[in-house]
Amino acid sequence: MATSHKRETARRTPRAAVLAGSLAALATTAVVTGGVLNSSAPGADLVAVDRSKAAAGSVGDSGRRLPVLSRSADRSADAIGTELDALLSDDATAKAVAEADQRRWTAAPLNLWTRPDKRAKQVGEIEVGEKVLLTGRTYGERAEIVLDGKSRWVTAGHFSDEKPATLGGACTNGTSVPANVSASIKKVHEAVCANFPEVRVYGTLRGGGGDHPRGRAVDIMISGARGWEIANFVRANYSALGVSYVIYAQKIWSVERSGEGWRGMPNRGSATANHYDHVHVSVF
Structure with missing residues (x-):
């Protein structure tokens, strides 16, 4: 009986020790939990990086997602830009200038522009009654002409196959104005x-x-x-x-x-x- 009692006593842990161990475990859990809540979690950042890579295909050095551009939203603008770039390329322009063979008269004074879009710079004006060489290329409301061997763009629709009237000649239809006008x-x-x-x-x-x-x-x-x-x-x-x-x-x-x-x-x-x-x- 004495031996049995000793074995039972040996297996038991004193009550005070058990209580102290439980408190220590709770304290450890609190510290770990607080550290996770109050610090950046490297594991979570890596997950965000992986997800953003899958969704956007690109991630910044900081691990933050970069903005994703809509391909469909910019497709038309890209197409227009590509078309205009091709039209104004050095090779295309040189070819148009070299092959220009249509001559017509200007039916109105026209501003001269370096290109046909909003980025154009005005570089002069051509008067009515000037015979100009057209390349046949147009873009929007502009038409391309050749002036002094250079490509210039003007407002389309103001050309004539016949030379416009000039000053001179006599009034022969019998009309007149009062003598006391200026x-x-x-x-x-x-x-x-x-x-x-x-x-x-x-x-x-x-x-x-x-x-x-x-x-x-x-x-x-x-x-x-x-x-x-x-x-x-x-x-x-x-x-x-x-x-x-x-x-x-x-x-x-x-x-x-x-x-x-x-x-x-x-x-x-x-x-x-x-x-x-x-x-x-x-x-x-």
């Missing part, structure tokens, strides 16, 4: 009459405000495409005719803002008020 208005009438004899009505002096009562304005009664030919003819010869500004089809061109070309005007409510049935010319 000398510049007389020049405008003579030039337009000589080159566009189909115009039979010229409005000059009238009441109200503006340049008409002072004899410094004339309304050239015309409409349609022919009206644009007259408007651009007067604009091209503004210096010789003493012109200040021209209005036609709800657009205005003025000497003071000549670099802006034809500018839109507010709607005044009728064809006459918006200058669709006549070209208005004011002089200095």
Whole structure:
């Protein structure tokens, strides 16, 4: 019996020791848990890296995911950029310039641009009545011409197979303007009459405000495409005719803002008020 009692006693751990061991285990668990919660977990970062690699195909040095670009969103822009780059490449441009063989007359003053998109720089202007060499290449609203052996881009749609009218000649259709209008208005009438004899009505002096009562304005009664030919003819010869500004089809061109070309005007409510049935010319 004594022997049995000794074995049982040997197997038991004192109660105080058991309690101390439990407290130590709890303390260790708390320390480990707190360390995990309050520190960056290398294992978790590596998982994030692996997942981001699978999803985005690229991960930064810090292990953070890099933004993923949508391929479909930029596909059209890339296509446009590739098309324009190919069009403006040195080889393509040199070939277009060398093979250009179409000659036409400019029907309006045109700004010259280095390229056909928004990154273009204006490098001059070509007057109406100039014979130019076209390559036949276009992009958007621009057409390519060859000037002094270089590629230049201008607004398309302003070329003619026939040489535009120039100053000179005599008015033979019997029209006239009052003797007391300005000398510049007389020049405008003579030039337009000589080159566009189909115009039979010229409005000059009238009441109200503006340049008409002072004899410094004339309304050239015309409409349609022919009206644009007259408007651009007067604009091209503004210096010789003493012109200040021209209005036609709800657009205005003025000497003071000549670099802006034809500018839109507010709607005044009728064809006459918006200058669709006549070209208005004011002089200095």
